[in-house]
Amino acid sequence: MVAPDRVPVVAGPPRRPITPFLVGLAAGTAVAAVFMRRQLIAFATRAKPYVRRPATTTNPALIVNRWSGDGKAERFGLAEAAERAGIRVIMLERSDDIVQLAKDAIDAGADAIGAAGGDGSLGLIAGVAIERDVPFFCVPVGTRNHFALDLGLDRDNPLTALDAIRDGEELLIDYGLAGDRPFLNNVSFGVYAEAVHRDEYRENKEQTIAEVLQKMSKGKDRGSALRFQGPRGGQAERTTMTLVSNNPYVFSGPPDYGRRLRLDGGRLGISTVAEGTDADGTSGAATRHWEDERLVLESDEPILAGLDGEALTFESPLQLEIKSRGLRVLVPAGTKPGYAPPRATFAAELVGLARLAGTPGVAEGPTDA
Numbered sequence: 594m595v596a597p598d599r600v601p602v603v604a605g606p607p608r609r610p611i612t613p614f615l616v617g618l619a620a621g622t623a624v625a626a627v628f629m630r631r632q633l634i635a636f637a638t639r640a641k642p643y644v645r646r647p648a649t650t651t652n653p654a655l656i657v658n659r660w661s662g663d664g665k666a667e668r669f670g671l672a673e674a675a676e677r678a679g680i681r682v683i684m685l686e687r688s689d690d691i692v693q694l695a696k697d698a699i700d701a702g703a704d705a706i707g708a709a710g711g712d713g714s715l716g717l718i719a720g721v722a723i724e725r726d727v728p729f730f731c732v733p734v735g736t737r738n739h740f741a742l743d744l745g746l747d748r749d750n751p752l753t754a755l756d757a758i759r760d761g762e763e764l765l766i767d768y769g770l771a772g773d774r775p776f777l778n779n780v781s782f783g784v785y786a787e788a789v790h791r792d793e794y795r796e797n798k799e800q801t802i803a804e805v806l807q808k809m810s811k812g813k814d815r816g817s818a819l820r821f822q823g824p825r826g827g828q829a830e831r832t833t834m835t836l837v838s839n840n841p842y843v844f845s846g847p848p849d850y851g852r853r854l855r856l857d858g859g860r861l862g863i864s865t866v867a868e869g870t871d872a873d874g875t876s877g878a879a880t881r882h883w884e885d886e887r888l889v890l891e892s893d894e895p896i897l898a899g900l901d902g903e904a905l906t907f908e909s910p911l912q913l914e915i916k917s918r919g920l921r922v923l924v925p926a927g928t929k930p931g932y933a934p935p936r937a938t939f940a941a942e943l944v945g946l947a948r949l950a951g952t953p954g955v956a957e958g959p960t961d962a
Contacts, residue, residue: 643857643930648761648923650728654681654703656694656718658710658734665734666709669752675732678755680707685714695721703727705758705923709751711735712778713903719768720775723920730757730923740777740901743853745928756925764930765918766856769839771900772907779838780913781899782890783817783866784809789899790906809833816868820891824883829869833878837913838862841884845932852932859917860884887914 655675657666666672672682681703683694695706695718706725708718709732722729732754733741744766747753769776787805788794794801809816816831823829836842841862842851853862863883870876889912890896896907924930 641855644765644918645762648705648728648757648763650705650758650923652681652702653679653705653707653730653758654683654698654701655707655709655730655732656683656685656691656698656714657732658685658691658708658714661710661714661735663736665751666732669734671709671732671734671752674752675755678758680755680758685710691717692721696725699725699727705730707731707923709734712738712740712901715740716775716777716901716903719777719920719922723768723775723916726921728763728921728923730754730761737849739849742849743856743930743932744922744924745930746924753925757923760926761923762926762928764857764922764924764928766920766922766930767839767859767918768916768920769837769861769913770916771837771898771905771913772911774900774905776900777839778901779836779842779862780901782819782835782837782896783832784834786897786899786904787817789902789904790897794904806833816866817897818892818894819867819896821865821867821888823865823867823869823871823881824863824885826872827870829865829867831869832865832867835865835867835890836863837888838864839915841882843932843934845934854933855931857918859915860886861888861913861915863888887912889913 657672657675659666672684675682681698683698685691685694691714698706699721705728706718706722707730708715712735714735715731719729731741731744731746733746733748733751738746738748741754742748769780771780784802784806787809788798788802791801791805810833816833819829819832819835821829821832821835838853838861840853840856840858840860842853842864844850845852861884863885864881866878866880868876868878871879889910891911892909894909896909896911898905898907898911
């Protein structure tokens with residue numbers, strides 16, 4: 594038997610080991626996966642559906658503050674548009690009590706009460722809606738309308754908010770309480786509160802705040818004499834700035850800078866620049882941010898506050914708390930409240946692509962952390 598010819602083996606260049614490359618690739622993939630998982634979980638939390646049901650109002654009333662936003666309501670022809678939509682329009686006059694107007698409208702048969710004005714007006718009328726258990730709706734004709742923005746309404750085209758009556762939905766969202774006063778956005782103490790109590794604030798906001806800040810920065814006792822407990826058991830004694838919000842704010846960049854991811858999270862957002870003592874005994878000034886269901890402020894003086902832009906004074910102690918899903922609010926069908934940061938939008942796009950591709954494990958609802 595003749596043995597087959599052997600084929601010579603030609604040695605090539607030595608191969609580089611691929612193990613380090615694979616390890617690096619796996620490590621990079623793992624880090625990216627952790628990052629994206631966090632983004633996806635955050636997106637899923639924000640994407641949790643609001644409690645919705647079709648709007649059923651048949652006799653709505655709308656109180657219009659004609660002076661808000663330098664006459665924005667009249668420029669857009671709001672009263673005429675609202676009447677065409679079947680809404681009873683009540684024009685606010687200088688001598689009117691806006692709270693009493695809302696109560697009278699409901700007593701006269703209104704099954705939903707709305708406000709067209711700034712955030713201060715909205716909060717007062719929303720308080721009546723809560724008290725009487727009727728839906729609330731708003732038309733953004735104020736100067737800034739931060740609540741309407743986070744609610745998902747179009748501030749540049751306020752008449753679209755009337756679709757909440759024509760073909761709308763009812764959502765359940767949170768509201769805050771400062772003592773017995775409801776707020777939709779936030780309550781400020783310290784520099785801003787001191788500023789809004791000055792007569793010159795309305796004419797020159799920036800200069801007034803700068804003057805108050807300069808005054809409060811001088812001397813031994815800086816800031817407002819407010820006492821409250823911090824997030825880890827410390828005790829604040831004086832505050833330059835304390836902001837308590839109906840759901841926490843996140844930085845959103847210009848022009849609004851602060852937005853809320855949700856309006857039904859059931860937590861107050863608390864941000865402070867205050868002097869005091871930490872739980873470990875160290876003392877000094879510190880900036881802190883945390884969330885809670887309530888905060889109690891104490892002072893030996895009347896407590897000055899800026900509540901949704903209004904100058905108010907409270908007695909001590911003052912309790913601030915969140916009322917979870919206690920406000921029934923009407924919005925146009927399909928309205929999506931809350932701010933979606935760019936990274937969350939990117940995560941949402943990835944989720945959408947994964948679902949289109951049929952990727953296993955990408956569910957429709959929120960995922961667990």
